[in-house]
Amino acid sequence: MTTTSLAAAEIETLLGRHPKGFDLTLDRIARLLAALGDPHLRLPPTLHVAGTNGKGSVTAFARAILEADGRAVHTHTSPHLVHWHERYRLARPGGGSGLVDDAVLAEAVRRAASANGGRPITVFEILTAVTFMLFSEAPAEMAIVEVGLGGRFDATNVIPRPAVSVITPISLDHQSFLGDRVELIAAEKGGIIKPGVPVVIGQQAEEVALEVLTTIADRVGAPVCVYGQDYFAYEEHGRMVYQDGLGLLDLPLPRLPGRHQIVNAASAIAALRQGPYPPSETAIERGLGSVEWFGRMQRVTAGPLLDRAVSGAEIWIDGGHNPGAGVAIAETLADMEERVPRPLFLIAGMINTKEPVGFFSAFAGMARRVFTVPVNMSEAGIDPDELADAAIEAGLDAEPCDSVEEAIALVSTNWQATPAPRFLICGSLYLVGEVLGKNGMAPR
Structure with missing residues (x-):
């Protein structure tokens, strides 16, 4: 605000x-x-x-x-x-x-x-x-x-x-x-x-x-x-x-x-x-x-985030942060993959009252890689290194990053394959709120 x-x-x-x-x-x-x-x-x-x-x-x-x-x-x-x-x-x-x-x-x-x-x-x-x-x-x-x-x-x-x-x-x-x-x-x-x-x-x-x-x-x-x-x-x-x-x-x-x-x-x-x-x-x-519901399987269709991504990429946002939400989100992404196949990358930040291994487990075998980022809007954010360890424990490849923007750039800079990737920014409503605010997508 x-x-x-x-x-x-x-x-x-x-x-x-x-x-x-x-x-x-x-x-x-x-x-x-x-x-x-x-x-x-x-x-x-x-x-x-x-x-x-x-x-x-x-x-x-x-x-x-x-x-x-x-x-x-x-x-x-x-x-x-x-x-x-x-x-x-x-x-x-x-x-x-x-x-x-x-x-x-x-x-x-x-x-x-x-x-x-x-x-x-x-x-x-x-x-x-x-x-x-x-x-x-x-x-x-x-x-x-x-x-x-x-x-x-x-x-x-x-x-x-x-x-x-x-x-x-x-x-x-x-x-x-x-x-x-x-x-x-x-x-x-x-x-x-x-x-x-x-x-x-x-x-x-x-x-x-x-x-x-x-x-x-x-x-x-x-x-x-x-x-x-x-x-x-x-x-x-x-x-x-x-x-x-x-x-x-x-x-x-x-x-x-x-x-x-x-x-x-x-x-x-x-x-x-x-x-x-x-x-x-x-x-x-x-x-x-x-119906509109911001921050829940919401697609980014314009703005600075999409400008940073490789041409043709999709960026989705969902603030779900518990194991049950992980299952629902993963099912939705699996349906998307069946209709329009794309390599999936997660960009995740979480706070320390959540169960990250349980959340990430739903994406095992689906996500190409997880980039873990700080949750700047909360003092309870899990350190990205620790969160990456949780994703690895859940069976995913993971690495820490300094920001959502850096994670998108890491994939996009050298991406030459077809089709372009699908990104999901997830794990915390605090993270989603920060991303929506920066990208000019505040709920109205």
Whole structure:
């Protein structure tokens, strides 16, 4: 964010005053919201989305479909990639939505910080309070709120009764906060399930995760809609077929590439069909075709990065950073390779709360080489030499580099073969945010 941003200046002040990271409890956020007049109790009907992988994509699909149906929608996502404003998308009078205005966000941050009165709290909790303030003060028909971390004790989980809850695929991530086994993580994510509120459960790679989630839902009396049991989606003849208890839809493939995005789109559709504004089939078709989600299998089509690459090269960006995300990304690249074969090079940076060997293992036998780079936007970045060792342990050739630009140049300078290479910049949302900012591709 540039120094001219009022909101960024306010948030940077908070970051210097309060501890970084997460401290999972609802006591502080409840206290702050009470001081602000409980704005979380005045939200429009809300879609609450948790999960390890895909929650941002489900949020993006849901917003695109609702807006294609003419609905006014507020959307909260986290983390941001380039600008703090990305976390807050507000419905606009007359249709559509846009990132919150800088002055509006700055004022909301000031009000929340003032109401907190300097008491112990995390910045994420203050920013979550800002979400509820903004969403309660501007008219909208629905809100979509993405969980920050976990679910049970995430600051967004003060919403007493969302319209629908969604839990996307669960895998290992944030083990120091959520537990080191999938069933423990599922229990934390399942904490957003509320009595009597329908819950849509996305495709789960491990049966134990599904068992934990359905047990929680049964215990609290939440109606369950499970992928593979109550709703289905698959590709057929270049189309997406969706089916649930309400019938079958023949739809275009989602604009976002990857088999996993068919499942994410299906979860969004299932959730919306149980909500207060079931979308028309036409709106679903339009939403699948218009959806945007920055930093997830996003292709670089112009800018300084592409200018550095050998002519004809492809550059893709994905911020996935855990083993489950690695599998989904690798499957997408394998499908690309089947259609248009190209040698694949990874450019990866990661932070030290992740599991690099597990992430890299998904690309064994696919990637020609891994170039590991610093994560400049985080103090927790893994040293490129150490990260290269992890890639080698996963069965890949790897070498450290000083930057993404250097890695692209190393391949491109002497590349004479045909076809031109395919690059994937991956491993960290911090790295992706830095790349998008430098390349003039900040989310809008």
